[in-house]
Amino acid sequence: MKVVGLTGGIASGKSTVSKTIQSLSIPLIDCDLLARLVVEPTHPCYHKLVQHFGTVILQSQEMGQPLDRYKFGTIIFSDPVQRRVANGIIHPAVRDEILKRLFKLWIRGTSLVVIDVPLLLEGELWRIVSEVIVVYCPPEVQLERIKSRDGLSEEDALARINAQRPLIEKVDYADHVIYNTSDLESLKTATLKVIDSIQPNPFWTVLAYFPPFTILLAGWVMAKRHFKGDPRTMMDSKSKKEDSTTAAAAAAAAQQQPASSS
Known part of the structure; x- marks a missing residue:
């Protein structure tokens, strides 16, 4: 396969x-769909997220309620550290679901x-x-x-674009x-x-x-x-190479600026 x-x-x-x-x-295995699956209240991943972020990421802020995707997105897209934590919880769960489906598809030929x-x-x-x-x-x-x-x-x-x-x-x-x-x-x-x-x-x-x-x-x-x-x-x-090139270009441009008169 x-x-x-x-x-x-x-x-x-x-x-x-x-x-x-x-x-x-x-x-086609859609990982966006799997990412929604693993944050359902019945999945272990859900409990790990609540344990770290608290019930503030849930609708009505009550345990067992569905994830409030807008609140959760606002948190992780504005904070790279929190985004890494969330990815560290969600990605392994999604990977396991992918491997299960790949095995089933392989068995089917x-x-x-x-x-x-x-x-x-x-x-x-x-x-x-x-x-x-x-x-x-x-x-x-x-x-x-x-x-x-x-x-x-x-x-x-822009926050969502820059998060990727x-x-x-x-x-x-x-x-x-x-x-x-x-x-x-x-x-x-x-x-x-x-x-x-x-x-x-x-x-x-x-x-x-x-x-x-x-x-x-x-x-x-x-x-x-x-x-x-x-x-x-x-x-x-x-x-890093592009950042260095940009910085060098900015420095060169600054040097070419005429000195201001006193």
Whole structure:
């Protein structure tokens, strides 16, 4: 079974790409849906979140009540430390749910499955996918879409964008990029083209059901990702380089300013 990772950013058009993939009868594991599942009152993850953040993140602020997503989002999107804590609780729970579903799909004889993960490259799941698809759109387009779609102020919309890695950094690590810079029909056409290119070879799909080859193929996928490098390290390196370039340019510009007369 070939496992492909799909990622992007908030309001990048990833949801449209996901729907197009599902329309082709390709199994898709939606991590946003799983993230909602693990914060339900019946899930252990819910209790860990309440233990750390308190009942202030719940509707009516009473134990057993559903999560108040607006309050919770306001807390984690405005505080990087709290966001890391929340991710440290939610991500492992989502990962476990993904692995359960992958195992079931493998048992059924599925040849290709796509995992839709907003934070694919920021977490650990990049290690288990054979290829990475990134949906990209310019940041100014993201901003306008979020403001229009969610009715947010520009400040709140920017907070949500800045809480994620810049999409351009993810593009550098991608095996396939779907550019969402035009109309909806163009986005669907680009998606179909990428999906056609990632279809697995039937021969390897059959071999994957023999334990020795299953282990070899899994090892090959992990080795491939390992040699490509940790995307977090690569993105951090690029970010630092860009910050240094920006600082150098600002310093040079400051030196060129004429001295003020006394």
